[in-house]
Structure formats: C-alpha cells, structure tokens
Amino acid sequence: MQLNFNNPKPIYMQMVDEVKKALARGELSPGDKIPSHKERAQMSQVNPNTVQRAYQEMEREGLTETLRGQGTFIRNDPALLQTIRSEMALAAVKLFIEEMQGLGIEPGETERLLRSQLYDESKEG
Amino acid sequence: MTAIDQSPTMIEIKGVHKRYLLKQALNGIDLQIKKGSIVGLLGPNGSGKSTLLKMMAGLIYPTSGTILVNGREPDVRNKQQIAYLPEIDSLYSWMTVKETLQFISAFYSDWQVDKASLLLHAMELDERQKVRNLSKGMRARLKLIAALARKVPLVLLDEPFSGIDPMSRAKIIHSIISEFQADEQTILLSTHSVKESEPMFDDVIFLQNGRIKIHDSAENLRSEFGCSLENIWEKVYA
Secondary structure, three states: OOOOOOOOOOHHHHHHHHHHHHHHOOOOOOOOEEOOHHHHHHHHOOOHHHHHHHHHHHHHOOOEEEEOOOEEEEOOOHHHHHHHHHHHHHHHHHHHHHHHHHOOOOHHHHHHHHHHHHHHHHHHO | OOOOOOOOEEEEEEEEEEEOOOOEEEEEEEEEEEOOOEEEEEOOOOOOHHHHHHHHOOOOOOOEEEEEEOOEOOOOHHHHHEEEEOOOOOOOOOOEHHHHHHHHHOOOOOEOHHHHHHHHHHOOOOOOOEHHHOOHHHHHHHHHHHHHOEOOOEEEEEOOOOOOOHHHHHHHHHHHHHHOOOOOOEEEEEEOOHHHHHHHOOEEEEEEOOEEEEEEEHHHHHHHHOOOHHHHHHHHOO
16 A cells, blocks of 8 residues: 655545555455454554544445444445546546646647547557 | 544643753643544654653653643652653663563563563564673664553653664554554654654654644644655754
8 A cells, every 4th residue: 555645635535545446446346344444554554543534534435334343344335336436537537637727728728638649549559 | 633632631731841950951841642642752852852751751850830641740650650661771681581571560560461472472572582682673672562561541652763773663663553552542752763653643743942843633734734744854843
C-alpha cells in the first residue's frame, strides 16, 4: 500500500481509496473479508486510530460492513463495483479538467485534444 | 476534527516554566493531551523535549505552573501509572537480557510476562546475551521492551530511535503500533526521526526554545501545510 504523507489528502482517505482501487482492479471482490483494523495497522505501520477512521469511513460510505464476531467484509452488493468505478472515473476526469484549466486551455480545446489523443491511441492499440 | 477533541484528558499542563541553574528550559507551556493517542514531541536539541517528558514522569518538578497526569500531580506514587523510557542507557552491562527484564519486572506490579516474551521475540533479541555484548540498536530494543511490557495508561518514550540502525528503528515502530492499546493508553514520544515515525502519530507538538510552536493533529497539519510532517519540520525550524 502506498501512502503519501506529502499528499494533502488525509491518510485515512488514502487508505479508503486503496481499497476502492483494489476493488476496481478486481484484487478485491464484493463479499471478501478484509483484515481487522488492528491487523491493518500492523501491516501498514500506520497509527491504529487513523486506520480505525478509514474503516469507519468505508462503513459510512457503504463500502464495507462489519459482522459482529466475524470481521469486516466488502459489502456483498453487485452494484457496488459499478458505483465505485464510476465514482473513481469521475474523480479522474475532474482532476484532468482541473489540470487543463490550470494550463489556461479552453473547454473546446480540451475536448478536441482528448478526442484526438483517444483516436491516436485506439489506432496504436 | 481538531487536535483536542472530546476525548478525556490524559495530561494537562498550565503555565509551566522550568529553570535549571543556568538555563531556562521551559518558557510557559500550556498543553492538553487527550487519552488514546500517540503524540509526537518534536524539536531540535535543547528545545525542552526531555525536560517536558521528565516532568510528566514525575522525575523533575516545574519551577512554576501546574501539571496534572491522569488528574494528579506526578510524583513517586503515580509512577505506577507511567512507563518512562529515558534517553540515557541505564541498563546493567553484566546482566543478560533475561536477567535485565526479570530485574525490571520486580519493580512493577503491572509487568506482563507474556507480553515481555512476545516483544522479545518480535524484536529478535536473544535473552541469553549479556547487555555488554549488545549493539546500541539491540540495547534500544531492550529498553523499549522494558517500557512496553508494562500495562500502564501513559507511556513516555524519550528519543527511542536516537543513534540506532534503521532495522532496529523499524522493529521498534512496528512494536509500538502493535502493542498500542488505543482505548486505554496514551503514548508520548520525542524524536528527530520524523520521516520514519510520521505514520505513527495522531497529534504532534513542535517545541522551540521551551515553548510550544505548534500543537495539532498530524492530518490537520498535513492538509494545512500541504506536505508531510518531515517537510513541515523543515519549514518550522528554518
């Protein structure tokens, strides 16, 4: 797990993102059991309170559910994967748009560049 | 969430000054530390870190001001509630590792034998070795075992990483995180090794010239400065 302490995004949110990415990539599946927050803290060498906060956040977002006495599981919801993928895709697009705006590039130009690059890559691929 | 939230207070310090014969070590410290957190005490040499920790341990007293640990003024009696790892090496060189731990355990009714042997294993120390034959890093590991094998609400670690190898440092950090009981323990740790210890901290205190320069949660500071504690350190003490 790659945590970046120079990223202004809080560590607990970075940990939530890691789980989401693992789901999007198929390394984790709905219904899978994930390590307890204590185990997770030991594995990643991160403050147990921070890990606990990440687990609370995942529960709050409906990403995981905790079954008493059994542990924490990725919520067994087939729609979950789709939700997370679109959520992460949207975030990536927003980041891209922000970068382009930062460069002073007009939306029309951004769209044109994106289309032409996608076209080039589809030909190459 | 701010650094000082609704959790009950473990340490409360008000207007504390400490004057040694020739040096003003603490210059008006006001500080609250909540229960259940791992707090990093950061600052250059001579900024007052050790003085503050010794005061919390009840080894020295403020020249003026008040300090309460778990609601009481620290003194010899409530040492039973505090595990203190001194910066200096106070181990007897002629004892073996095993004898050292047995010797220390005799002072404390809260000593956890099973935890001590667990830590011994995790830290990869050979209990038959004589202290005099241990490397500096190995002695640092042994000192940490002595502090963490006790079941106490407050653990004070003064420079547990100073001058030791990266491997020992990693082992020590691992053990602190593994053994930390968030619901019943508070750990204060002074260090220069900000990079390695950063992931451990809930809150951090930056000291300078006997004063608190910054006290906030690590997450707040990172989002405020937009960088890691390690880089904040460079900005604060530039």
